[in-house]
Amino acid sequence: MKSHQTAQTMKPATAAKKLGVYLQATPSEFQEGVVSRAELNALQADPPEWLRELRRNGPHPRPVVAAKLGISISGLARAGVTDALTTEQVDALKTENPEWLQKERATQTEVRKETARLKEKQRTEDEA
Template sequence: MTSRKTSQTMKPATAAKKLNVYLPATPEEFREGVVSRDELNALQSDPPQWLQDLRRDGPHPRQVVAARLGVSLSGLARGGVTDPLTTEEITALKAEMPEWLQRERATQAEVRREAARLKERDAGR
């Protein structure tokens, strides 16, 4: 008896998360099936047009929105942003720079400074 190597598969939601795209915005054939590890690698190395468009224009999942705005996911929630945003909406928010975004960016910058300080301190030990 020989063991056959089967390709690892994942749910579309997992694949969308790995691709940093908003699942409901993906094509129906992507949402309806399963994605093999080989298919995921192919999507990452040579993205089709729909994936390029989604990555460029959105709508983007919350973690991408938070990263593009320079805030944490918690900061995004505190700012009242709960829905996915398009690149255009993110750009408009940056241009408008509401008070909550300024505050959350400052908080995020402080968190990063503190993490760098602790890393430097621990490297010296």
């Protein structure tokens, strides 16, 4: 007897996260339904215009905003940035380069250096 495999589905919030878009900016039919793995793959392979537009202009979710600014999500929170931002708003922040952004970028650079140092230390310990 063969068991029938059901299609894997996910909540719209999960799909939006995987697509790197802000859920509240997606079309209502996307927000109200469920997304199958096949549908997600299709959206990634051949994004419809609404998805291309969201990725290009936003609003972007905090992880995408943080990445575009070169800082951590925690850095956004420390700066009081809790809302999704458009590409235009992110670009304006980059241009203004406020003190908090400079500080968060420096912090992120130090974190990356420390992570690389620890990784190298672990590698050399593993070889010994």
